[in-house]
Amino acid sequence: MSQETPKALWGGRFSESTDAFVQAFTASVTFDQRMAFEDIQGSIAHATMLAHQGILTAEEADSILEGLRTIEQEIKDHRFEWSVAREDVHMNIESRLIDLIGDTGKKLHTGRSRNDQVATDIRLWLRGVIDQALGELTRLQHALIDLARRESDTIMPGFTHLQAAQPVTFGHHMLAWNEMLERDHGRLLDCRARLNQCPLGAAALAGTSYPIDRMQTAELLGFSRPTENSLDSVSDRDFAIEFTAAASVLMMHLSRFSEELINWNSTAWQFVDLPDKFCTGSSIMPQKKNPDVPELVRGKSGRVFGHLISLLTLMKAQPLAYNKDNQEDKEPIFDTADTVLHSLRAFADMMPALEVNRDRLKTAAINGFSTATDLADYLVRRGLPFRDAHEVVGKAVALGVASSRDLSEMSLDELQAFSPLIEDDVFSVLTVEGSVNARDHIGGTAPAQVKAAADRAEARLTARTV
């Protein structure tokens, strides 16, 4: 990166050049160059509109557009010389335009300010990121739904308090995760709809005296409409906060999935096998296969939550309209985007290759007395009040603990000693299969319901437009 000190584009009223440290301290080009293509896109729309309105001649606009396209190519080819002395992405590109096409380049900034320019750039950049995140979310959801279908009658223990509670199907568990992601998708879509307005034309804060056409720039950039108020346009960063908030909830979900996968994949549990290519070994213990990908996703959730707090704190005391504080919005936004996109990608790639250890899952479901509630329900169906049934079954479980047997392994005589209401049809409710099959309603864990729920979930994905 070049450190040479050309005269600043805003240097007219200054009698001495900026202190070298201050120049570096106030510069943002080291990170905001990530928005270079959006910046060029915004400038192309602005110049096109200026020519359409007769504020620039057609020749001037053509020369500006050609210059901008040259710059775009230079950046793509990594030939562009970024300069800290030129402060930020906007002035690097504008200065280069003037280097390339001369005085006409100085006309691009007519009726515009970096304040509305940067607000436009971030919205464009973030809109692109949200579209990618929505795509990755859909890919991950497809993987979960496929897994749910494949494992719709695989029985596992369902947990409360991390104690085996009642048997559920593995497919049902996958669809629980899918519901969380469905809401995340909705949150990102909401955020996208609200950010998709064009601030260009707000200029520094008050609008501009040129006869601009804000509708045209909004349309050229694919925004649904221009923003309503010029002061709000240059100062609003709600969309960044909303994005980071939606990303935080999403990362919290991925972190919960990770926690479960790490437990399930452990030598103690052995519920699943994570594919080798998503794990790493230990440099000292040859037997180790560590679940690094879910562990990292769980770990990375923290930085996204932190960025949400950073952005809220950044905005909370800013008077209208633009303040340089806002330059601090970029790094939290960029890092949130990177973290979410990478985490989603890792999950979407990993889930289809998950191996499910059906025998272990079933044994774990049987071992935890997970059909105790089914026995209580059985007694209720025979007329016993639920609280009494709960007491009876509790005693049967105590015998099971003492004799190391599941309820289904006890004889009819033994069971009848707890309640004369028990008959030999009891064994059909004491099996884990009977237990899951009985929960046969919308939202229940019965394999038939899981298959139907998977169909509905898939139909929602198909109906999506983004």
Ligand code: ARG
């Ligand atoms: N680099 C600045 C930012 O990120 C661009 C806007 C600067 N505007 C200004 N009036 N200094 O916010």
